[in-house]
Amino acid sequence: xxxxxxxxxxxxxxxxxxxxxxxxxxxxxxxxxxxxxxxxxxxxxxxxxxxxxxxxxxxxxxxxxxxxxxxxxxxxxxxxxxxxxxxxxxxxxxxxxxxx
Amino acid sequence: xxxxxxxxxxxxxxxxxxxxxxxxxxxxxxxxxxxxxxxxxxxxxxxxxxxxxxxxxxxxxxxxxxxxxxxxxxxxxxxxxxxxxxxxxxxxxxxxxxxxxxxxxxxxxxxxxxxxxxxxxxxxxxxxxxxxxxxxxxxxxxxxxxxxxxxxxxxxxxxxxxxxxxxxxxx
Numbered sequence: 001x002x003x004x005x006x007x008x009x010x011x012x013x014x015x016x017x018x019x020x021x022x023x024x025x026x027x028x029x030x031x032x033x034x035x036x037x038x039x040x041x042x043x044x045x046x047x048x049x050x051x052x053x054x055x056x057x058x059x060x061x062x063x064x065x066x067x068x069x070x071x072x073x074x075x076x077x078x079x080x081x082x083x084x085x086x087x088x089x090x091x092x093x094x095x096x097x098x099x100x
Numbered sequence: 101x102x103x104x105x106x107x108x109x110x111x112x113x114x115x116x117x118x119x120x121x122x123x124x125x126x127x128x129x130x131x132x133x134x135x136x137x138x139x140x141x142x143x144x145x146x147x148x149x150x151x152x153x154x155x156x157x158x159x160x161x162x163x164x165x166x167x168x169x170x171x172x173x174x175x176x177x178x179x180x181x182x183x184x185x186x187x188x189x190x191x192x193x194x195x196x197x198x199x200x201x202x203x204x205x206x207x208x209x210x211x212x213x214x215x216x217x218x219x220x221x222x223x224x225x226x227x228x229x230x231x232x233x234x235x236x237x238x239x240x241x242x243x244x245x246x247x248x249x250x251x252x253x254x255x256x257x258x259x260x261x262x263x264x265x266x267x268x269x270x271x
Contacts, residue, residue, distance in 0.1 A: 016201070018119070062157075077170070
């Protein structure tokens with residue numbers, strides 16, 4: 001039997017890896033991938049607590065997180081394509097129109 | 101040393117390794133492929149957590165649909181390795197590393213202080229109740245969570261229309 005704290009610590013490590021990637025990478029697509037890593041860490045926490053407490057609410061929450069991640073990926077990638085079309089780059093350092 | 105702990109250790113190690121590769125890979129394509137590997141190893145961990153349905157959804161939706169979308173966009177934009185700046189140690193990277201390490205330290209200390217409850221609600225009783233099976237989760241969604249489910253379907257519709265509108269050059 002694996003203790004729940006092992007799963008929680010794995011989820012924390014995964015979340016921090018994703019956050020590290022969001023903070024240091026300059027490619028917008030890789031930043032999106034790191035956001036997906038953070039969402040997966042949240043899912044892992046939901047499922048660990050669902051097993052601990054024996055109810056299925058965590059599973060349903062993970063299902064909703066996956067659906068929202070799909071919507072987020074489609075909209076985010078559409079925005080990346082639109083930005084690439086007008087600027088010719090996906091480097092988030094060079095996209096600073098809203099930064100004044 | 102039981103088999104569950106060995107499997108958990110292997111999956112956890114491989115998950116963290118491939119997640120690290122997502123961040124440190126040079127080209128976006130190898131980042132995406134490492135992310136697919138991460139999703140598969142995480143699906144293994146979900147099976148260890150008795151979440152078979154979520155594991156299947158993970159492989160079908162994440163490793164299947166979402167990653168195909170990512171790869172499609174990477175190929176469409178024709179991003180080579182030139183976008184990567186190399187392993188320079190800039191101030192923002194040091195700050196990002198410090199922030200991530202600080203958050204990890206806080207979380208680990210907090211998790212360590214959770215009082216450990218040995219009993220978990222899986223076992224013969226959970227098998228009898230169908231814990232984590234598609235039938236039981238579907239029943240839960242369609243009885244207790246019907247309104248959020250419909251909201252999510254609406255969200256996906258809005259996302260679909262929005263993606264077309266945003267990516268279209270001229271409406």
